[in-house]
Every structure is written in structure tokens, then in C-alpha cells.
Amino acid sequence: MDALHDPTAQIESSVELSVVIPMFNEEEALPALVERLRPVLDGTGEAYEVIAVDDGSTDRTAEDLVVLRATWPQLKVVRLRRNCGHQAALTAGLHYARGRYAASLDADLQDPPEKIPEMLALARTRHLDVVYGVRADRSTDTGFKRRTAGAYYRLVRRVIGSHVPTQAGDFRLLSRNALDALKALPDQPQVYRLLIPWLGFPSGEVAYHRDQRVAGQTKYPLRKMVLLAVDSIIGFSVAPLRLATWLGILAFLVCLGMAPYTLAAYASGDTTPGWTSLITTVLFIGAVQLICLGLLGEYIGRIYTAVQQRPTYYVADDTDTGQASSRDIAWPGPRRGEGSPQDFLDSQGIL
Ligand code: UDP
Ligand code: MG
Numbered sequence: 001m002d003a004l005h006d007p008t009a010q011i012e013s014s015v016e017l018s019v020v021i022p023m024f025n026e027e028e029a030l031p032a033l034v035e036r037l038r039p040v041l042d043g044t045g046e047a048y049e050v051i052a053v054d055d056g057s058t059d060r061t062a063e064d065l066v067v068l069r070a071t072w073p074q075l076k077v078v079r080l081r082r083n084c085g086h087q088a089a090l091t092a093g094l095h096y097a098r099g100r101y102a103a104s105l106d107a108d109l110q111d112p113p114e115k116i117p118e119m120l121a122l123a124r125t126r127h128l129d130v131v132y133g134v135r136a137d138r139s140t141d142t143g144f145k146r147r148t149a150g151a152y153y154r155l156v157r158r159v160i161g162s163h164v165p166t167q168a169g170d171f172r173l174l175s176r177n178a179l180d181a182l183k184a185l186p187d188q189p190q191v192y193r194l195l196i197p198w199l200g201f202p203s204g205e206v207a208y209h210r211d212q213r214v215a216g217q218t219k220y221p222l223r224k225m226v227l228l229a230v231d232s233i234i235g236f237s238v239a240p241l242r243l244a245t246w247l248g249i250l251a252f253l254v255c256l257g258m259a260p261y262t263l264a265a266y267a268s269g270d271t272t273p274g275w276t277s278l279i280t281t282v283l284f285i286g287a288v289q290l291i292c293l294g295l296l297g298e299y300i301g302r303i304y305t306a307v308q309q310r311p312t313y314y315v316a317d318d319t320d321t322g323q324a325s326s327r328d329i330a331w332p333g334p335r336r337g338e339g340s341p342q343d344f345l346d347s348q349g350i351l
Contacts, residue, residue: 017041017048017120018102019113020093020351022086023065026107028215029062037113038072041102044117050075053093056083069319081305081314086219087190088313090170094179094319096320103173104192105133109214114204119173125173129178129201136207144300152229160236164197165205177201189305189312191232198236234298241299244292251288255281 006011021033041048045319052075054062060071065077086305090104101120105111119131138146153166170192177313178201185195197203220228260280265271 014047015049015099016101017116018049018097018099019048019116020053020097020102020104021107022053022055022062022089022093022104023057023063023107024086024089024219025057025059025082026216027059027061027064028056029108029213032214033107033109033113034068034072036109039111040116041074044120046120048074049097049099051093051096052077053089054079055086056080057091066319076132076319078320079316080317081316084313085189085224086170087192090189090192092313092315094174094182096241096318097179099174101173102179103171105171106169108216109209111169111226112208114209115171115208116173117128117162119206122331123173123175123204126204127202128204129175129204130199131173131195132165132168132203132205133208134165134205135169135210136166140210140212145282150224152225152232155229156232156236159233159239160194160198163200164194165203168205169193171208172196175201182339186306187309189231189235191228192234194232196235204318230298234302238299240295244295247292251285254284259278 019037023030026033037050041050050072052065054065054077062077062079065075069075069077076096078096080089080092084092091105094102101123103116103119105113105116115133118135122128123131138149141149149167157164157166174196178199180194180202182190182195182198258277265274276330
């Protein structure tokens with residue numbers, strides 16, 4: 001593959017720190033972000049780059065980024081063709097990161113940029129591959145957000161394991177080692193806040209105060225939060241499948257418990273009434289079966305998506321290479337010329 005089609009080919013560049021920022025309709029937050037982020041990064045004295053990933057915004061985010069770039073040479077813009085979701089945008093940004101370290105943060109200044117130098121210093125002095133930004137408090141979040149986030153972390157720690165740090169979102173620093181380990185994984189939708197602890201790299205934490213969103217609205221409505229929770233559990237655990245087994249055992253035990261009663265009723269000839277118990281049992285068994293089918297469907301759906309091997313994101317263009325091909329730079333599955341599904345389609349004359 002030629003360097004043009006592989007943005008990571010120039011990794012030996014002298015960039016020390018990459019800062020990856022996924023953005024979806026963040027035109028209102030952008031000026032405040034630049035005003036706070038740029039002095040912090042300039043002040044580190046490090047060679048840095050900022051990779052802004054425009055996740056298919058429908059407002060002026062992409063245009064404003066291009067204007068900003070004229071006066072901020074370290075700013076790079078990767079524009080996705082459509083909205084692919086926060087985690088996919090993060091994947092795209094990490095793909096482009098060339099630094100020896102890469103920090104990721106939200107565009108709405110809920111993650112304070114001032115903590116990035118602290119994270120970098122901690123990673124260097126203690127030779128860590130991952131430094132998590134951990135929310136010291138969530139006093140600025142709404143009560144609803146606090147409760148749902150608390151329930152989410154309790155659930156994932158219970159189902160996936162206690163190695164998942166609580167209250168660590170997507171504000172973190174990764175070393176080149178950790179980035180390369182992520183790249184080696186197949187191209188599937190990822191939940192980085194669970195995947196990265198699972199990789200098991202030496203890690204540390206930096207506590208921070210979670211500010212309010214500086215401008216604009218949250219891009220995580222309830223529907224997306226539920227999807228993230230489902231992806232988190234299904235993507236990392238087969239416990240729900242076991243739940244199906246437990247529900248089956250429970251239904252079996254209930255049936256066993258009812259058997260003497262039904263036999264006794266039959267023996268005494270008292271079998272005509274019983275509509276209530278009958279309908280309850282039928283509904284109960286039906287519900288258990290549907291729940292189990294739904295759970296199976298969640299896993300099968302993910303297997304189906306995985307075998308299709310579609311890239312998790314599509315790049316429209318980027319300021320590095322100026323090119324607009326998604327197929328050639330989808331990360332990290334097999335690329336064109338390396339046995340990718342597209343090679344097969346090419347060989348069949350389909351594309
Ligand atoms: N985001 C994104 N694509 C999406 C949704 C969100 O790139 O489909 C970005 C968003 O612009 C922000 C970050 O992900 O930089 C976190 O989103 P948000 O602040 O709205 O989430 P919240 O803090 O409310 O959970
Ligand atoms: Mg936010």
C-alpha cells in the first residue's frame with residue numbers, strides 16, 4: 001500500500017502528542033474549545049497535532065474547522081461522509097493519530113484540556129500506556145444523567161469485570177503501544193471505555209471535575225445511551241445468553257412446582273376452573289421464550305454485521321491526504337490489495 005492510502009505510514013513523524021476530538025454539530029462549542037485548547041497545547045512545548053473528526057455534522061462544524069485551520073497549522077480535519085456515531089468517529093481519529101501519545105476528548109469542554117499535560121506527565125514518569133480521566137464528581141450533570149451513568153457503570157462492572165474503571169468516559173491518553181494494539185483488532189464497532197481496560201495495559205488515573213457542556217445540546221439522547229449500554233454488555237459478555245438458560249431453568253422449576261397441584265386437581269375431578277392459572281402459565285412461558293429469542297437475536301445481529309465486514313466509518317476527505325476514499329483507508333481490516341472483501345468483488349468484476 002502506498003503512503004497516500006495509509007495515513008499511519010508517516011508515524012515516524014516527530015509528533016509527540018495527538019489530540020483526537022470527535023464532533024457532531026458542535027459549531028456552537030467550537031470557538032470556546034479552540035480558545036481553551038490551543039493555549040494549553042502551545043504551552044506544553046511539545047510537537048502536537050489536533051485531529052478534529054467531523055462526524056457528518058449538518059451544521060457549520062466542518063466549514064468552521066477548515067477556516068480555523070488557516071491560522072492553526074497543527075489542526076487537521078477528517079470529515080466523515082455521514083454520521084457514524086461517537087465511537088466510530090473516535091476510531092477514525094485514532095487511525096489518523098501519528099503522535100507517540102494520543103489524547104481523546106469531547107468537543108463540548110466537559111473534559112478539561114488543562115488536564116492533558118498532567119496525563120502526559122503521568123504516562124511518561126510512570127511508564128504507563130493508558131491514563132484515564134476519571135470524573136471526580138458529576139455535580140454539573142442532571143440528576144437523570146447521574147443516575148443513568150451510575151447504573152451503567154455498576155452494570156458493566158458486574159457483568160464485564162471490576163477492571164473497568166468507574167466514571168472513566170472517553171477522556172484518556174493512550175501510548176503508541178496501546179494505539180497499535182487497538183489497530184490490530186478487527187474492524188468492529190467498539191466501546192473504547194470497555195475495550196481499553198480489557199487490553200490490560202499499565203494504566204493510571206487523573207481525576208477531573210466534569211464541567212457543564214459549554215454550548216449546544218447533548219448528542220447522546222436516551223436512545224443512544226441505551227444503544228451504548230446494549231453494545232457494552234453484548235459486545236463484552238455472554239452473560240445475557242446465560243440469563244436465557246437461567247430463565248429456562250426457572251420456568252422449568254415453576255412447571256415442576258405446579259405439577260402436583262395439576263395432578264391433584266385432575267385426580268379430584270376439579271379441572272374445569274383454571275383459566276387464570278392456564279393463561280398466566282402460557283403468557284409466562286411465551287414471555288420467557290420471546291426474551292430468549294430477543295437475546296439470541298442481539299448476538300446473531302452482531303455476528304451478521306461482523307461477517308459483512310463493512311468499515312465502521314467512511315471518510316469523505318481529510319486535510320492530510322486530501323483524498324476521499326473510504327474503502328482504501330478503512331481501519332484496521334484487510335485493505336485493498338491485501339485480501340480485502342473489495343479485492344474479491346474486484347476480481348469478480350463487481351466493482
Ligand atoms: N459525538 C459524535 N458523534 C455522535 C454523537 C456525539 O462525534 O453521533 C461527539 C460530540 O460532538 C462530543 C462527544 O461525541 O464531542 C460527546 O458527545 P456529547 O457531549 O453530546 O455527549 P454527553 O457528554 O452528553 O454524554
Ligand atoms: Mg458532553
